[in-house]
Amino acid sequence: MRDGGGKHISTRGIFLLSVFVHLCWVSIACPQPQSEINSIRIATPSWENVTKKDGTGLYFDILHKVYDPLQITIAYKIVPWKRAMLMLEHREADALPGGYFVPKDQASDIFPRYPIGGETLCVLSKKGKISEWKGQQSIAGKRIVWIRDYNFHKFLDVQVRWWEIDHEYQGWKLVDIGRVDFYMDNLNFLNRYIRAKTIDRDQYDIHIVVQKALYLRFADTPRSRQLIERYDSIMPSLIETGELKKLFEKWGFPYPSFAPRVDD
Template sequence: MPLFHRQLIAALLFACLSLAAQGQPLRIVSEAWPPYIHTENGVLRGLDYETTQIVLQRLDVEVEWQLLPWRRCLMALEQGQADGILGIFHTPEREASMLFPGEPLSQIDFVLFYAKANPHPFQHLTDLRGLKVGVSAGYWYNNRDFRESTLFTRESAPSHAANFGKLVRKRVDLVINDRRSGHFILAQTGLEEQIQHHPQVISRNPLYLGLRRNAGHDELAQRFASELRRFKQEPAYAALKARYNSPDRPRRAAQPPSKTANH
């Protein structure tokens, strides 16, 4: 087949994919991870969720949301059952199957939380020797030394809140979580007086809206990044960020998420 014909077919296929994507809601999956995305009284809330909703509404894009365990989120995107995944790290390995807009939604700092009644000093990985660290299944803690270390054991839990529950019951020695998310969950569950975090940052990572590659979302990724940058300069974004940076005690009345969010 002549090169011109192959290029024409490729262009038509891309156009069809783009039209198909525009003709139906964008399907986005994520795992509940307060305060980035979670439910309160059956309603989706969260810093990254609300930011994404506002940006996509401005782009006139309809969205269908679904909360799943993280591993199922990744599988749904891989199998074409989802168009996007909220709250994911941009890694070279993922570029083969995902598009990443040029602007991240937010930035997270993974730190180690400890029970005040059972503190474990931590400055270096060697301080974790022989300990049990609570983790979230399927999470990519973007620190290779931490991720592959054999000095300590890792134990996952069905939810972030469950990890902290295990911490106060001494079933794990430490828990790794994002600093903002960890304190938000502790405020929800009433454990903020019993748990604190070490200041050392294990890894610092931006979170993105990842879109399925080769599905006609290239232009959307560019438009999303541009509009997201614009929104971040507005007072509305500053107010949204402040609201989720300072969880208040009444949030404890909301049901903690029953599932764990990447990453």
């Protein structure tokens, strides 16, 4: 084939030219990868007033506050904790809310700078089991149970004899019959169980062991890094305007510290 000036244009040249034009068109017409994210995939257990099965709760409200203005929808699956962790590992989910921060040299997941909530970890015992509470020293060497995969031993400064259980009612029962000294769990969950089962609170002691910040735990992917960037860029304004505090009040939770994490 020849052009109007009589110069020869080879078939190979036409092909290369068409490829070049196509690539230029794609680079203009297609959005950058950052703008392609239109959803965040959440895997989480169902926690009362935190992550309810109907997609409501404290954490879901926070996620909507962060991502709705960016036109990023919240897609979620309610699954047990262990299944949620596996979904992160297999990249079937972007994030799991309510996880503890783990340094990057010890975990395959990544975390934003700002937490999504806080947790007060307590031990439950029969009334009078401990005559004088001396903090964690009071549980040193004692028999303690907690829910499977919660790994509370990592946050203790003392050695304890610990076992894992599958359901919270097992922890209460083991304490009642004296098989263990303590059942360890989140203070909110202990209070929820007391209300739900109309338990006589005066028959038990509850002591605070440690307080921890809770984070969105993300799979380590480029997509997650963009979602984290957006989360960390919006959380400060939610804190400063008081919007975040209102959400905690709405769902009946104490407002924790939202200082950004500085350690990696």
